[in-house]
Amino acid sequence: SETETIPEMNKLMEWLPENVPQEESNSIVHGDYRLDNTVLHPTEPKVVAVLDWELSTLGHPLGDFTYSLMQWVMPGQGTGGGTGSIKTADLKSLGIPTLEEYIQMYCERTNRSGIENLDFYFSYNFFRLAGILQGIAGRVRDGTASSEHAKQMAANVRPLAEEAWVYARRAGAK
Incomplete structure (x- = not known):
């Protein structure tokens, strides 16, 4: 689905697999666990249902949990597709x-x-979000995108890739 070369994506494709944390844990993971895939109780601060399980698989639970944290660190206000932000709220x-x-x-x-x-x-x-949105960009290019x-x-692909590389560098990437 590549529609343009984004150097950060190429660097991440090399760096990420070589630096996966070695933590032994395995569970059912949702794959798209975020606030807008949950149903909240109307009067209590708790989740009563989790929707959209088509990406579920077995994996490390921190994958899901840290994905749910993205809304705290996402720059700007986003335009959907998992790019919403509460950073300035x-x-x-x-x-x-x-x-x-x-986290605590x-x-x-x-x-x-x-x-x-x-x-x-x-x-x-x-990186994952940038990749997903790159697929959407490919559908826009091909005229097969269904979302208005x-x-x-x-348009979020490059900024997300750049942000991914910022965090990779903070994690030790050169």
């Missing part, structure tokens, strides 16, 4: 925990002391 007034608080709650519930390699996971998830927002979403 007044989280306290909305009753949304900070990124750090959310997850760690408490899963008996983890913390999440090592968070920058790797953010790099991977930005496809062209807008496709």
Whole structure:
């Protein structure tokens, strides 16, 4: 689906597989776990259903969890396709925990002391989103995109790839 050469994507395709954290854990993973794929209880702060399971598989649970963190670190306001952001929102007034608080709650519930390699996971998830949106860009190019927002979403490929490389460098990429 490549519609343009994005140097960061090429660097990430080389760096990411060589730097996957060696953590032994396996579970059912959703594959697209984010707030807009959940149904929230109308009066209590809890998820009552998780939708959109077609990408589910077996894998490391941090893949799903760190993907759900993307809305805290996503630049700008996004145009859909998983690119929505709460980065500049007044989280306290909305009753949304900070990124750090959310991670702490997850760690408490899963008996983890913390999440090592968070920058790797953010790099991977930005890369993953860029790849998904590159597929949409390919459908726009081919005239087969079904979403009216496809062209807008496709415009996010390069910025997401660049952000992925920022996190990769923070995780040790050269």
